[in-house]
Amino acid sequence: MQRLQPLYSEKLIYNLRGGFLVRPLAIALTLGLLGGILPKIEGQLPELQAFVAERLFPAQFDQTVIQTILSTIAEAVMTVVSIVFAILLMSLTLASMQFSPRIISSFTKDRVTQWTLGIFLGTFSYCVCALTFAPTFPGRFPPVLTVYGATLLALMSVAWLLFFIHHISQAISVNFMVDRIAMETEQVIDFVAPRPRNDQPPLPSDATADPPTGAPIVCPISGYVRYVDHSRLVRAAVVHRVILTVKRRVGHFVPNGIELISVSPPERLTDQLAADVLASFDIGPSRQLQQDVEFGILQIVDIALRAISPAVNDPSTAICCIDQLGRILIWYASREPQPSRYYHPPGKLRVVTPVLGFERLVHSAFDQIRSYSKGDLAVCLRMMRALTDISMTLQDSPSRRVLLTLGNRIVTGAKATQEHDDLGELFSRLLALQGLAASA
Numbered sequence: 001m002q003r004l005q006p007l008y009s010e011k012l013i014y015n016l017r018g019g020f021l022v023r024p025l026a027i028a029l030t031l032g033l034l035g036g037i038l039p040k041i042e043g044q045l046p047e048l049q050a051f052v053a054e055r056l057f058p059a060q061f062d063q064t065v066i067q068t069i070l071s072t073i074a075e076a077v078m079t080v081v082s083i084v085f086a087i088l089l090m091s092l093t094l095a096s097m098q099f100s101p102r103i104i105s106s107f108t109k110d111r112v113t114q115w116t117l118g119i120f121l122g123t124f125s126y127c128v129c130a131l132t133f134a135p136t137f138p139g140r141f142p143p144v145l146t147v148y149g150a151t152l153l154a155l156m157s158v159a160w161l162l163f164f165i166h167h168i169s170q171a172i173s174v175n176f177m178v179d180r181i182a183m184e185t186e187q188v189i190d191f192v193a194p195r196p197r198n199d200q201p202p203l204p205s206d207a208t209a210d211p212p213t214g215a216p217i218v219c220p221i222s223g224y225v226r227y228v229d230h231s232r233l234v235r236a237a238v239v240h241r242v243i244l245t246v247k248r249r250v251g252h253f254v255p256n257g258i259e260l261i262s263v264s265p266p267e268r269l270t271d272q273l274a275a276d277v278l279a280s281f282d283i284g285p286s287r288q289l290q291q292d293v294e295f296g297i298l299q300i301v302d303i304a305l306r307a308i309s310p311a312v313n314d315p316s317t318a319i320c321c322i323d324q325l326g327r328i329l330i331w332y333a334s335r336e337p338q339p340s341r342y343y344h345p346p347g348k349l350r351v352v353t354p355v356l357g358f359e360r361l362v363h364s365a366f367d368q369i370r371s372y373s374k375g376d377l378a379v380c381l382r383m384m385r386a387l388t389d390i391s392m393t394l395q396d397s398p399s400r401r402v403l404l405t406l407g408n409r410i411v412t413g414a415k416a417t418q419e420h421d422d423l424g425e426l427f428s429r430l431l432a433l434q435g436l437a438a439s440a
Contacts, residue, residue: 023111023114023115023118024114024118024121026118027115027118027119027121027122028118028122028124028125029125030122031126031153032122032125032126032128032129033129035125035126035128035129035130035149035150036132036133037133038130038143038146038149039130039133039146042143042145066143066144066147069150069151070127070131070146070147070150071127071131073123073127073150073151073153073154074123074127074128074131077123077124077154077157080157081117081121081124083161084116084117084120084161084164087164087165088113088168091168091171092104094172095172099174099177099302099303100299100302100303100306102298102299102302103177103299103302103303109184110180112167112171113167113168115160116160116164119153119156119160120157123153123154123156126149126153127150130143130147174303174307174317174320175320177303178303178320178321178324179324181299181300181324182300182324182325182327182328184289184296185289185293185296185297185328186327186328186331188289188290188291188293188296189293190335191290191291192293192338193332193335193336193337193338194335195335196334197334197335198336213262213264214242214243214245214262214264214265214269215264215266216260216261216262216263217260217261217262217263217269217274217277218257218259218260219254219256219258219259219260219278219283220278221256221283222253222254222255222256223253223283223285224252224253224254224283224284224286224287225248225250225251225252225253225254225282225283226250226283226284226288226290226292227250227281227288227290227291228250228280228281228282228291228353229280229281230280232276232279232280233246233342233350233351233353234342234344234350236273236277236280237344237351238344239276240268240270240272240273240276241268242263242264242265242268242273243264243349243350243351243352244261244263244277244351244352245262245264245351245352245353246260246261246351246352246353246354247259247260247262247354248260248354249353249354250291250292250356251287251292251294251295251356254283260278263277293328293332293356293361294356297325297328297361297364298364300321300324300325300328301321301325301364301365301369303317303321304317304321304322304325304369305368305369308369308373308376308379315376315378318369318373318376318379319378319379319382321369322366322369322379322383322386323382323386325365325386326386326387326389326390328365329358329362329365329386329390330389330390330393332358332361333358333390333393333394333399334393337357337358338356339355340353340355341353358399358402359402362406363406366386366387366406369383370406370409370410370413374413374414374416374417375418377414377418377422377423377426380410380411380413380414380426381425381426381429384407384410384411384429384430384433387403387406387407387410388432388433390403391404391436391437397437400437403437404433404434404436407429407430407433410426411423411426411430
């Protein structure tokens with residue numbers, strides 16, 4: 001059985017862009033290196049020492065004072081770091097309990113939080129390295145510029161702490177949180193569907209034909225499909241002269257031993273081909289916003305479902321989530337969908353893969369909210385408005401009929417729990433949706 005080889009370059013880029021430890025560690029190492037190098041530079045430049053002694057350091061403090069200043073700053077900064085971690089953990093706990101555990105990944109990718117930890121840890125590293133490498137024997141002028149750098153970093157840390165507290169108070173606000181998830185989801189849409197609508201050339205004539213059957217390649221581990229390198233799959237198919245049919249799309253869970261790819265013709269399946277194909281997949285224990293558009297939508301849906309639950313009863317939060325879901329679907333509808341078939345050379349089918357269609361995305365966004373909000377007229381009205389806004393941006397009638405069907409279900413559910421006299425606005429919005437569907 002072949003072992004799954006992770007996509008190291010893609011994972012590294014994704015972690016550099018949003019990893020929680022990468023940016024703080026880089027800042028801490030950079031400032032620590034600066035704290036170790038700066039004292040040696042000062043010691044090798046007598047002219048600089050003379051200028052500093054005359055202009056910047058007239059008090060002529062000895063080495064003991066310098067060491068006291070650096071050690072005091074290091075101790076104070078580490079105390080503040082513990083406070084920052086306490087604030088961060090409290091925010092994560094509150095957000096996880098009040099909204100959804102899935103949004104923790106959004107907090108860890110927050111750049112302000114990463115820069116906060118990086119600046120504080122970097123200031124501590126700077127002071128420790130300066131204490132380690134600074135000259136301590138008498139007769140040498142103390143590294144004044146190094147001390148000034150530590151003082152400047154300490155003042156910067158105090159100012160940044162105030163900014164971080166202000167940022168956290170906004171970050172745990174549901175409007176800010178849902179807007180950030182929607183923005184990240186739009187970035188994923190741009191990544192998987194970079195072309196604007198109507199900008200893609202027509203597909204070959206066999207675009208709707210059933211893919212050929214073949215020999216299975218099973219998944220060697222259990223987990224969620226988080227990333228698929230389609231260009232790598234195409235190269236493997238060209239080299240081995242086969243057609244690859246992917247059975248699970250990004251976001252699906254694949255148990256160990258279940259078929260992940262089918263190879264046609266089956267007699268060309270080799271161990272080398274299986275290894276090359278499996279190396280194109282990144283499978284892990286949790287879903288990620290790397291290629292998974294649906295995962296971003298499900299995070300917002302989770303927040304909306306908790307808001308309309310009887311224990312919380314916060315329709316305003318659910319309405320905010322519906323607005324952002326409409327925004328995401330409008331953005332998704334403005335892009336050409338990800339191709340399900342890849343050809344090389346043109347006309348020669350190489351890879352067939354399942355993709356997330358507009359209809360599936362609409363149901364993921366609104367079906368659960370519709371089911372749990374039948375008794376809340378305000379939420380139903382906002383869903384109808386969101387469907388109307390989405391329909392106004394569409395040109396094809398099949399997509400508008402999908403929205404109309406969902407609108408009929410919303411009205412049918414509201415009829416069962418609401419008085420008929422209260423449904424006038426809901427009926428008028430349904431009529432508007434029907435008019436848009438008829439005009440397509």
